Amino acid sequence: MENNVNWNDIDTRWYGSYGDMPKSLDYPDYSLYEAVVQSTMKYPKNIAYNYFGVKVNYMDFLKQIDDVAKSFKKLNIKKGDKVTICMPNTPEAVITFYALNKIGAIANMVHPLSAQNEIKHYLKISESVAVLTIDLAYDIFKRISCETMVKNIIVATPSDSMPKHMKVLYRITQPKVKVSKDRNSITWNDFIKLGKSISYDTNENTDGQYPAAILYSGGTTGKPKGILLSNLNFNSLALQGLAFAGADYTDSMLAIMPIFHGFGLGVCVHTVYSLGATSILVPRFDVKNFHKLLKKYKPTFMAGVPTLWESMIKNKKMDSVDLSYLKVVISGGDSLSVSLKRRMDQFLKDHGATIQVREGYGLTECVTGTCLNPVHMCKEGSVGIPYPDTFYKIVKPGTTEKVDIGEEGEICLSAPTVMLEYLNEPEETDNVLKIHKDGLKWLHTGDLGYMDEEGWVYFKLRIKRLIVSSGYNIYPQQLENIIDNHPYVHVSTVIGIPHPYKIQVAKAFIVLKNDVVATDEVKNSIRDYCKKNLARYAMPYEFEYRDELPKTLVNKVDYTLLERESIAKLESEV
Numbered sequence: 067m068e069n070n071v072n073w074n075d076i077d078t079r080w081y082g083s084y085g086d087m088p089k090s091l092d093y094p095d096y097s098l099y100e101a102v103v104q105s106t107m108k109y110p111k112n113i114a115y116n117y118f119g120v121k122v123n124y125m126d127f128l129k130q131i132d133d134v135a136k137s138f139k140k141l142n143i144k145k146g147d148k149v150t151i152c153m154p155n156t157p158e159a160v161i162t163f164y165a166l167n168k169i170g171a172i173a174n175m176v177h178p179l180s181a182q183n184e185i186k187h188y189l190k191i192s193e194s195v196a197v198l199t200i201d202l203a204y205d206i207f208k209r210i211s212c213e214t215m216v217k218n219i220i221v222a223t224p225s226d227s228m229p230k231h232m233k234v235l236y237r238i239t240q241p242k243v244k245v246s247k248d249r250n251s252i253t254w255n256d257f258i259k260l261g262k263s264i265s266y267d268t269n270e271n272t273d274g275q276y277p278a279a280i281l282y283s284g285g286t287t288g289k290p291k292g293i294l295l296s297n298l299n300f301n302s303l304a305l306q307g308l309a310f311a312g313a314d315y316t317d318s319m320l321a322i323m324p325i326f327h328g329f330g331l332g333v334c335v336h337t338v339y340s341l342g343a344t345s346i347l348v349p350r351f352d353v354k355n356f357h358k359l360l361k362k363y364k365p366t367f368m369a370g371v372p373t374l375w376e377s378m379i380k381n382k383k384m385d386s387v388d389l390s391y392l393k394v395v396i397s398g399g400d401s402l403s404v405s406l407k408r409r410m411d412q413f414l415k416d417h418g419a420t421i422q423v424r425e426g427y428g429l430t431e432c433v434t435g436t437c438l439n440p441v442h443m444c445k446e447g448s449v450g451i452p453y454p455d456t457f458y459k460i461v462k463p464g465t466t467e468k469v470d471i472g473e474e475g476e477i478c479l480s481a482p483t484v485m486l487e488y489l490n491e492p493e494e495t496d497n498v499l500k501i502h503k504d505g506l507k508w509l510h511t512g513d514l515g516y517m518d519e520e521g522w523v524y525f526k527l528r529i530k531r532l533i534v535s536s537g538y539n540i541y542p543q544q545l546e547n548i549i550d551n552h553p554y555v556h557v558s559t560v561i562g563i564p565h566p567y568k569i570q571v572a573k574a575f576i577v578l579k580n581d582v583v584a585t586d587e588v589k590n591s592i593r594d595y596c597k598k599n600l601a602r603y604a605m606p607y608e609f610e611y612r613d614e615l616p617k618t619l620v621n622k623v624d625y626t627l628l629e630r631e632s633i634a635k636l637e638s639e640v
């Protein structure tokens with residue numbers, strides 16, 4: 067796909083200083099499935115994925131995708147249909163993602179630990195007609211499917227593709243989930259048999275602009291939004307990342323970041339498969355056994371959030387681990403403090419690596435990363451320089467007016483990775499996607515930052531009320547809506563407070579109704595209610611009960627005062 071940008075109209079300061087970085091690339095006008103086909107044609111015997119030692123090459127991987135695509139056609143899944151994938155990083159999830167893409171269906175990516183009401187919301191706004199779910203979430207889908215458009219529930223387990231000895235261990239240690247024998251539910255193994263009778267090719271040959279996936283983020287209001295991303299968005303990200311990373315088909319990526327996250331799906335999976343390299347699929351990250359993963363697989367690439375690097379440094383079992391094989395370590399999903407970067411760089415050096423951690427910046431509205439520190443240098447505190455064909459502009463918040471170099475403002479960017487829209491949210495889409503005087507479509511990120519005189523980007527903080535805990539987004543408004551529904555609660559507000567490992571956790575301030583006293587029984591009732599209705603990662607770490615909440619001069623809850631008070635309290639307890 068040709069790039070028609072008029073470079074005379076674009077500020078390209080950094081290209082003069084870092085001329086070895088390509089400023090523009092050609093992007094293929096085809097589907098994600100076709101990207102896998104191209105890699106298979108080049109490297110048919112390369113290992114596409116490694117799952118607990120089960121290695122599948124590209125030729126067999128493509129056949130698995132084709133077989134599953136036929137099974138979906140047998141279920142009457144058509145071009146344009148939405149199908150939810152609620153799975154950890156397993157072969158079944160990845161195969162399904164590309165099989166749906168082949169037949170022109172759109173993958174709706176959902177966190178398996180989401181609460182029941184969240185899942186129902188995601189099914190409804192996506193209008194999903196079918197689901198692939200991990201067995202442990204099957205009961206939720208079974209209960210709510212009648213309230214949605216879902217007609218088929220496909221149930222897979224993490225053990226389906228495991229080696230035989232691990233299958234046995236999984237069945238012994240994990241609770242057995244019984245799948246109903248009715249027309250709506252089917253196990254993975256029975257599902258893949260459905261397409262055996264189909265002999266025709268199911269490829270819809272969609273182009274770059276065609277929708278590929280729905281991921282979820284907060285939008286400008288903090289309310290979860292469905293982000294509709296195209297084939298071009300993912301394919302562009304892959305080529306841009308590869309241009310910066312210097313990877314080749316012999317590399318391997320440790321896929322720890324989950325596939326329902328743009329970082330996991332876009333970087334750890336699709337970028338790898340666009341290259342013909344190997345994705346080492348990890349369905350569940352265990353901090354205590356991280357050293358075993360590294361010793362066993364020796365990945366050349368790793369991508370993760372700051373809490374991952376913090377845990378790696380603290381893990382005493384890492385002392386004897388050699389990391390000399392690492393070529394690239396990327397940190398994203400949350401701010402990497404200068405202190406942690408220094409400690410991580412020293413850790414890598416002490417373990418034989420010749421590289422430093424490379425911080426980047428991005429957001430789900432652009433799949434994931436949009437800039438990165440280049441391999442040959444970095445600036446302390448900076449998230450790097452823009453990817454090819456990716457332009458940054460810092461504007462006065464709420465306007466399209468560009469601020470001076472070095473001045474803080476809202477980060478805006480224009481790139482081929484920018485989303486199509488917020489699903490069924492035209493007003494919210496118009497709030498963040500704006501055409502500027504230069505004629506380009508710019509994404510207003512809702513984040514504050516600045517650029518220096520050489521074009522390096524510095525991220526400061528999020529304008530929107532978003533809590534990032536261990537790389538997961540927590541939306542205060544969503545938590546407040548749930549807490550406020552409890553019969554004892556008059557009003558609540560949720561903030562993020564510092565945490566030594568998770569970076570941030572949620573804290574809830576609650577005002578009870580006039581006739582309710584904050585007894586242990588009342589507090590336990592509210593806590594249990596939250597456990598039932600919130601995902602585990604979104605559960606408040608602390609509840610504080612007050613007679614009233616502080617207000618600003620315009621009678622809004624003073625979130626900044628609550629944050630300052632909470633931080634002061636934490637510091638006094640140290």
